[in-house]
Amino acid sequence: MKNEEIIEQYNSAVIGSYGRLDLALESGSGEQGSSADGKTYIDFGSGIGTNSLGYADREWADAVSEQAHKVQHVSNYYYNSTAGAFAVRLTAMTGTDKLFFGNSGAEANECAIKIARKRSFDKYGDPNRTTIITLVNSFHGRTVTTLSATGQEHFHNYFFPFTPGFKYVEANNIEALREAIDGSVCAIMFEFIQGEGGVNVLEQSFVDEIFTLAKQYDLATVSDEVQTGVGRTAKLLAAEHFGVKPDIVTLAKGLGGGLPIGVCLTRGEYADVLTPGTHGSTFGGNPVVCAGGLVVLKRLSDPAFMDELQRKAAYFRQSLEALPRVRSVSGLGLMLGAELEGAAAADVLKAALDKGLLVLTAKTKLRCLPPLTITYEQIDAGMAILKEVLESI
Ligand SMILES: Cc1ncc(COP(=O)(O)O)c(C=O)c1O
Structure with a gap:
């Protein structure tokens, strides 16, 4: 099938809840995706931070297919060693105690919200101590x-109606955070870097205040690391940049290397809040997904891989900062947003696509979330395309 035919077929049967670009990706290898017409694309987006090891990584694909040949699903009636091994490895790597398995970031966050609220109710018996503070632009x-x-x-x-029990505080506004806390609050939930909100990094002093207030008022700290986690910021968790240990951490996106997974990691007393019958997810802990996830974790446990990731992230940032029309670059590691001067990020994205580069936007910024395995050659090639686009737009 040709690119246009794939698009037409898809749109004829799939609800139009996305404004997609006119490109069908049909295969890929390493850091390059390919269309049905055989055109290749350097990837600075990795499926919005999800193909953490690039396209069809050999070790990952072998592990996934081996597991599919063994057993693909067992249900939550039973146990499975691949899922268990994944959970043990991830909790050990993140310094957490126990996790809940789901399939997406939203599902991981639903679980975090349930744990924060149930822990509050179990401890205080107050059905009104349920409010969760989140941040404006999250x-x-x-x-x-x-x-x-x-x-x-x-x-x-x-x-409508939306779930009640959330209060929004401006990021980095310590006074507003203090003022928002009253007897109804049970948790503070935040992203260390607001991804969709425009690649905005929280200030250290604000993060410190979250943890000080949480301790003072016995509130759960919930970090949504769905986008920032799994090596995206050149550390396993973005929390490591800030020197804090949230009670609850959610991960998804890059964790399965491109297969659907979302986990809610917990520490201490939060690990035993959910009891049989209080939460569930049919596909949670799927062995095929966990087999792929184990390869991602293995790669991230390799100090040489992490050192190289940090070097490449610094190189990527410098290259982005050096481009024409780039006023400033925000973010950490390989989660970067470029504020442009005299060019709309959405136009740059489209022009780059025509020239063979996949890139993302976040609010007014051009956003880059390349695979963690991106090579220096691919960085140079992608930046050359961006340079050409930014000079001509
Ligand atoms: C920080 C954050 N949390 C949650 C989500 C939702 O994840 P999912 O689309 O897997 O449900 C996203 C998705 O972009 C995200 O960036």
Whole structure:
């Protein structure tokens, strides 16, 4: 099938909830995706931070297919060693105690919200101590509750009524955070870097204040690392940049290397809040997904891989900063946003696509979330395309 035919077929049967670009990706290898017409694309987006090891990584693909040949799903009636091994490895790597398995970022956040609220209720027996403070401009998912948690008014539309119990505080506004805390609050939930919100990094002093207040008022700290986690910021968790240990951490996107997974990691007393019958997810802990995830974790446990990742991230940032029309670059590691001068990020994205580069936007910024395995050659080649686009737009 040709590119146009694939698009036409897809649109004839799939609900149009996305404004997609006119490109069907049909295969890929390493850091390059390919269309049905055989055109190749350097990838600075990795499926919005999801193909962490690039396209069809050999070790990852072998592990996934081997597991599919063994057993693909067992249900939550039973146990499975691949899922268990994944959980043990991930909790050990992140210094957490136990996790809950789901399939997406929104699902991981739903679980975090449930744990924070149930822990509060178990401890205080107060059905009104349920409010979760989240940040203005945050993004936590598309379910009705995670849309509620999302601190952007335009998401609070159409699907009324939204789940009550969220309060929004401006990021980095310590005074506003202090003022928002009253007897109804049970948790503070935040992204260390607001991804969809425009690649905005939280200030250290604000993060410190979250943890000070949480301790003072016995509130759960919930970090949504769906986008920032799994090596994206050149550390396993973005929390490591800030020297803090949230009670609850959610991960998804890059964790399965391109297969659907979302986990809610917990520490201490939060690990045993959910009891049989209080939460569930049919596909949670799927062995095929966990087999792929184990390869991602293995790669991220290799100090040489992490050192190289840090070097490449610094090189990527310098290259982006050196481009024409780039006023400033925000973000950490390989999660970067470029504020442009005299060019709209959406136009740059489209022009880059025509020239064979996949890139993303976040609000007014051009956003880059390349695979963690990107090579220096691919960085140079992608930056050359961006340079050409930015000079001609
Ligand atoms: C920080 C953050 N949380 C949650 C989500 C939702 O994840 P998912 O689309 O897997 O439900 C996203 C998706 O972009 C995200 O960036």
